[in-house]
């Protein structure tokens with residue numbers, strides 16, 4: 001099953017690249033700890049968020065970077081990249097066994113995020 005394309009507007013994250021691209025090789029989506037389970041998109045979070053403090057932090061995130069996506073030029077062609085998406089929000093209609101997300105694309109957002117709980121999977125849909 002193909003990974004969903006990921007559109008992300010969380011420009012405070014080390015993995016964020018202009019064009020609303022996520023350059024992480026893999027992202028993990030969780031329920032927010034307080035909520036325990038998600039009944040709305042605000043209860044979800046991208047656990048792979050890492051706050052960018054300096055511009056150099058972008059380079060620091062290279063250990064979890066989608067080098068293949070960069071090399072094949074998907075990024076340069078303006079296509080959305082497809083990091084591997086593992087998701088633990090089993091209350092979502094798109095969630096499938098083995099923590100697979102079956103949506104064809106997802107959108108991650110979180111204005112001025114400082115920690116993962118400030119981010120949401122906007123594509124969440126309650127089962």
Ligand code: SF4
Pocket residue numbers: 006008009010013014015016017021022023024027046047048049050108119
């Ligand atoms: S918040 Fe998540 S989806 Fe967005 S750039 Fe960071 S790791 Fe990628």
Ligand code: SF4
Pocket residue numbers: 029044085087088089092093094095096100101102103106121123124125
């Ligand atoms: S759409 Fe649903 S299953 Fe897919 S990453 Fe978001 S919360 Fe998880």
